[in-house]
Amino acid sequence: xxxxxxxxxxxxxxxxxxxxxxxxxxxxxxxxxxxxxxxxxxxxxxxxxxxxxxxxxxxxxxxxxxxxxxxxxxxxxxxxxxxxxxxxxxxxxxxxxxxxxxxxxxxxxxxxxxxxxxxxxxxxxxxxxxxxxxxxxxxxxxxxxxxxxxxxxxxxxxxxxxxxxxxxxxxxxxxxxxxxxxxxxxxxxxxxxxxxxxxxxxxxxxxxxxxxxxxxxxxxxxxxxxxxxxxxxxxxxxxxxxxxxxxxxxxxxxxxxxxxxxxxxxxxxxxxxxxxxxxxxxxxxxxxxxxxxxxxxxxxxxxxxxxxxxxxxxxxxxxxxxxxxxxxxxxxxxxxxxxxxxxxxxxxxxxxxxxxxxxxxxxxxxxxxxxxxxxxxxxxxxxxxxxxxxxxxxxxxxxxxxxxxxxxxxxxxxxxxxxxxxxxxxxxxxxxxxxxxxxxxxxxxxxxxxxxxxxxxxxxxxxxxxxxxxxxxxxxxxxxxxxxxxxxxxxxxxxxxxxxxxxxxxxxxxxxxxxxxxxxxxxxxxxxxxxxxxxxxxxxxxxxxxxxxxxxxxxxxxxxxxxxxxxxxxxxxxxxxxxxxxxxxxxxxxxxxxxxxxxxxxxxxxxxxxxxxxxxxxxxxxxxxxxxxxxxxxxxxxxxxxxxxxxxxxxxxxxxxxx
Numbered sequence: 001x002x003x004x005x006x007x008x009x010x011x012x013x014x015x016x017x018x019x020x021x022x023x024x025x026x027x028x029x030x031x032x033x034x035x036x037x038x039x040x041x042x043x044x045x046x047x048x049x050x051x052x053x054x055x056x057x058x059x060x061x062x063x064x065x066x067x068x069x070x071x072x073x074x075x076x077x078x079x080x081x082x083x084x085x086x087x088x089x090x091x092x093x094x095x096x097x098x099x100x101x102x103x104x105x106x107x108x109x110x111x112x113x114x115x116x117x118x119x120x121x122x123x124x125x126x127x128x129x130x131x132x133x134x135x136x137x138x139x140x141x142x143x144x145x146x147x148x149x150x151x152x153x154x155x156x157x158x159x160x161x162x163x164x165x166x167x168x169x170x171x172x173x174x175x176x177x178x179x180x181x182x183x184x185x186x187x188x189x190x191x192x193x194x195x196x197x198x199x200x201x202x203x204x205x206x207x208x209x210x211x212x213x214x215x216x217x218x219x220x221x222x223x224x225x226x227x228x229x230x231x232x233x234x235x236x237x238x239x240x241x242x243x244x245x246x247x248x249x250x251x252x253x254x255x256x257x258x259x260x261x262x263x264x265x266x267x268x269x270x271x272x273x274x275x276x277x278x279x280x281x282x283x284x285x286x287x288x289x290x291x292x293x294x295x296x297x298x299x300x301x302x303x304x305x306x307x308x309x310x311x312x313x314x315x316x317x318x319x320x321x322x323x324x325x326x327x328x329x330x331x332x333x334x335x336x337x338x339x340x341x342x343x344x345x346x347x348x349x350x351x352x353x354x355x356x357x358x359x360x361x362x363x364x365x366x367x368x369x370x371x372x373x374x375x376x377x378x379x380x381x382x383x384x385x386x387x388x389x390x391x392x393x394x395x396x397x398x399x400x401x402x403x404x405x406x407x408x409x410x411x412x413x414x415x416x417x418x419x420x421x422x423x424x425x426x427x428x429x430x431x432x433x434x435x436x437x438x439x440x441x442x443x444x445x446x447x448x449x450x451x452x453x454x455x456x457x458x459x460x461x462x463x464x465x466x467x468x469x470x471x472x473x474x475x476x477x478x479x480x481x482x483x484x485x486x487x488x489x490x491x492x493x494x495x496x497x498x499x500x501x502x503x504x505x506x507x508x509x510x511x512x513x514x515x516x517x518x519x520x521x522x523x524x525x526x527x528x529x530x531x532x533x534x535x536x537x538x539x540x541x542x543x544x545x546x547x548x549x550x551x552x553x554x555x556x557x558x559x560x561x562x563x564x565x566x567x568x569x570x571x572x573x574x575x576x577x578x579x580x581x582x583x584x585x586x587x588x589x590x591x592x593x594x595x596x597x598x599x600x601x602x603x604x605x606x607x608x609x610x611x612x613x614x615x616x617x618x619x620x621x622x623x624x625x626x627x628x629x630x631x632x633x634x635x636x637x638x639x640x641x642x643x644x645x646x647x648x649x650x651x652x653x654x655x656x657x658x659x
Contacts, residue, residue, distance in 0.1 A: 035300030045296035048289035055286055059106040068096035070103040070256055079272040088278050092268055097261075101278050104256040108238055108286070111172050111250075111257075115237035116230055118176025123183020124226065128214050130184075131191025134394060142188070145181045153178045154243065161249050168241070168257070171250045175240050179233050186229045190222035197221075198436040201391050206450040206501070207423030210415065216449070220440035224297070231294035235287040242283050258283050338541040339365040339388070339509055344401035346387050346565075348612065355612040357383050357396065358565045362639065362646075363543075364558075365509065368535065370542040372556030372573065374549065374588065378609040379562040381545045385511050388543070389428050390418045405509060424454045427502035431514035433494035437486035443470070443497050444482035447504055454505045469500040473530060492523040496530070503534055510535075511543045516551055528554055549592045553577055561585045564610055564620040571645035581645075581652040584621045619650065627651050 039045055058065055067087075074094035081089045088097035130138040148156065153175075160174035161167075194200065195218065203217045244250035245259025246266075258279040265275030334340075346358035358380050365371045373381045386392050388403055390410060403410040405426060413421065422428075430436040438446055447469060448462035457465065463482070470478035473496040486494060495515065502510055512531065516524040528551060535542055544555050552559055552573065559576045561569040561584065569582040580586045590603030607624040610616065616623060618633035625632065632650050639648045 035297055038296055038300035042296055045292055048292035048296075051285060051289045052293065055105050055282075056109065058102045059109040062102050062106055066096075066099040066102050068099045070095060070099040072096075079268065079275075081272070081274055089272070089274055091261075091264060091275060092272075097275070097278055100256050100261060101258075101282060104258045104261060104279070105282070107168065107251060107255070107257050108241065108282075111168055111241045112234045112237040114169075114172040115175040115179060115241070116233040118173060119179035119183050119233055120226075120230060122176070122180035124187050124219075126180075127184045127187025128191055128219065131188035132195055132210065132214055132218065134192075138188070141184070145184050148178070148181045149185075154240065157240065157244065158249060161244070166249045168245075168251045168255070171241060171244045172237070175237055175244075179236065182233065183226070183229060186225055187222065190225050191218055194218050194221055198430050198432060199438040202428075202430060202436040202498075202501070203438070204391055204418075205389060205422050205428045207419045207421070207453055208449070209419050212453075217438050217440070221438070223440075228294045228298045231290050231297065235290035235294075238283065238287055238290075336366050337364055338367045338406065339363070339543070340402070340404045341384075341388065342402040342404075344384065344387060344403065345399050346383060346392065346396060347399045348396045350395075356565065357612055358387065360639065361401070361562075361565070361567055363560055363567065363570075365541040365543060366557075367508075367541055368539050369557040370535065370544055370555050372552035372559040373543055373545045373562060374547060374552055374559060375562035376547065376588075376605075376609050378564075378611070380565040381547075381562050382513055383565075384562070385428070385513050385543060385545050389422060389426065389511060391428075423450050423507075424505045425507055426509040426511070427505070427507040428511040428513065429495075429498050429502050429515045431517055433498040434486060434489075434491070436498055437489075437494060437501075439486050442483050442485055443489070447497075447501050450501060450504050465504070466500075469504055470497070473497075473500045473503075473534075474526070475500075492519060492526070495519065495523070495527060499527075499530065499534070503538065503540075506538050507540055509541045509543070511545070513545045514547075515544070517546065517548065524548075524551065531555065549577075549589065561588070564615055565612065566620065566648060567639060567646065568621065568648045569646065575644060579653075581647045581654065582621075582649050583625045583627050583651075583653060586653055587624075619648075627653075 039049065072095065074090070077086070077090050077094040078092055079090065080086060080094075083089070086096050086098065088101065091097060091100070126141060130141045156178050157171065157174040160177065161170050164170040164173070191214075199221075200213060200217055203213045208216070241250050241257070242259035242262065245257045246263045248263075251257035251260050261279035262276055262283070265272075265279065268275055341361060341363040344358055344361040345356065347354045347356055361380070361384050363371060363373075363384070373384065375381050383392075383396075387398060388410070390413065392398070398411055401411070405421065408421070410418075410421065437443070441449075444463065444466055447466040448457075448459065451457050451462040451465055452459070455462075467478045467482060470481055475481050475493060475496050481489070481493070481497070486497075489497065498515075510531075515531075516527050519527060531542065531544075532555065534540070542555075544552065546552060556573045559569075559571060559573050560567050561576075561582060563584050569576070569580065569585050571581070576585065577589070580589060584605075587603060587605045591605060592602070605624055610620060610623075616633065618635055619625070619628070619637055622628040622632040629651065637648050637650050639646050
């Protein structure tokens with residue numbers, strides 16, 4: 001009789017016993033905490049912020065800070081140097097230079113904000129859309145951006161001003177259009193990177209639409225680079241405004257501007273060279289401080305998180321629609337079958353030719369039962385799970401087969417149809433909860449979002465339900481954890497939060513993709529017990545994807561073994577553990593340490609799983625199989641269904657192993 005040992009969990013403290021005194025633990029600071037720490041510990045960045053603050057104060061309260069009227073002329077005091085009456089001297093009309101410098105700070109600030117704001121409002125939405133959608137729209141927009149980028153910015157600005165007329169508003173509009181191309185590039189690049197993160201797929205699993213994913217999940221996680229780019233754009237806009245004003249295309253005299261002041265001082269350089277110094281220093285110092293702040297923010301975001309000591313308290317892009325011609329005809333509906341996958345074929349598009357990833361995969365999950373999906377890395381387990389959830393990468397497509405949840409065919413669903421299914425009728429738990437949870441939002445925000453999207457619950461009702469779910473999955477002090485960010489959670493606690501998120505809308509089907517692989521032995525047992533209890537409570541079917549046969553023996557009712565994109569064996573768990581029929585299954589059991597005495601030598605499987613481009617023509621396990629014959633290499637064996645399961649093998653085993 002096969003015996004799979006289950007690790008025992010340590011005994012927990014009895015509620016009535018005295019607990020250990022509070023101890024100091026480590027808390028990992030968030031990214032903006034790291035930026036704040038960088039600011040207060042970097043004297044150069046602090047000095048830069050002080051200078052920028054002074055400039056902003058001068059711009060806002062200029063009427064109270066200017067010692068003289070900036071437009072008042074005094075021909076008896078022209079071109080004077082610094083003195084007690086005029087700290088920075090006077091210009092050719094006897095106007096006070098300090099007053100004009102303070103007055104110009106407002107125009108410099110507003111002009112820079114106008115140009116950067118226009119660039120932000122145009123570049124960020126466009127970058128978000130093309131980065132997330134990709135395809136032909138991305139190619140067209142980026143070619144236009146490339147064309148504008150190839151032209152000198154000031155030349156384009158001068159051309160726009162020539163068409164619209166000189167003036168500070170037109171100049172800043174022209175600069176905003178030019179700078180928007182940089183924001184498009186930066187935003188697109190960050191979105192392309194962010195959309196591959198698991199928390200985006202988790203949002204898709206939760207049923208969030210494209211617009212909600214972009215605004216709620218992608219944008220908050222790319223705001224750091226955008227702030228850096230905004231700071232750099234403000235500096236560039238300030239320089240460009242000064243340059244345009246200098247040549248007479250920006251601010252027009254007698255309007256005060258640092259660029260105008262430099263231009264006027266330049267004409268009087270021989271008579272009073274000091275006139276160009278105050279506005280020149282103001283421009284240079286402001287640009288320098290903006291660049292220092294941008295560098296400091298970027299360095300803070302890139303800082304490695306360093307634990308901060310605290311005292312512990314005692315308390316996916318939806319795939320393109322599948323053509324109807326590739327969807328297999330629906331079989332007769334068995335009300336006891338929850339998920340029915342039939343002849344699923346998945347292909348990845350490559351420049352040198354498409355490659356098959358899944359080939360004729362068929363799986364069945366009954367209501368209230370667990371299907372264990374096992375196999376080595378590269379066997380296609382996760383790809384089958386993602387295809388079932390409609391979360392395949394953009395270059396991967398379903399080319400045939402059928403996936404039915406109850407009486408609903410999932411292949412060919414629209415974006416809206418997937419959003420109604422995912423997070424509501426079916427949900428998924430990912431292997432790495434630390435990456436599946438959105439770092440920009442608290443635990444409570446992420447659970448209540450799913451509840452409000454699918455159930456229409458009020459904010460208060462969603463909060464009550466979320467607190468119940470956190471308590472139900474075994475999280476102590478759910479009130480505190482409701483307001484915690486993912487980086488504040490341990491691995492086991494984050495996995496429990498993922499489970500609470502997955503079951504928030506009482507799904508019919510739960511897919512757990514390597515949900516216990518990254519956990520220690522104790523947590524594996526706890527998560528397994530939790531999944532079993534939740535299944536009994538909600539009556540849901542479960543697909544448990546793993547390579548740990550001990551967990552499968554503990555949780556599964558039926559086991560499907562995958563190899564090189566195919567199901568090679570499917571049996572009830574007890575039969576498979578006691579008497580595997582496929583040589584690959586037997587080899588997996590022989591190489592597993594589960595149920596074996598310590599020190600016993602484990603079996604090994606020579607070679608590796610063949611990649612999609614190098615799979616053999618016959619049985620794909622034949623090159624590694626000790627029972628392989630010539631007949632195994634001539635043709636691919638079919639998956640033969642029997643009363644006790646299914647097998648894909650020319651020479652199946654019929655003897656018990658490890659009894």
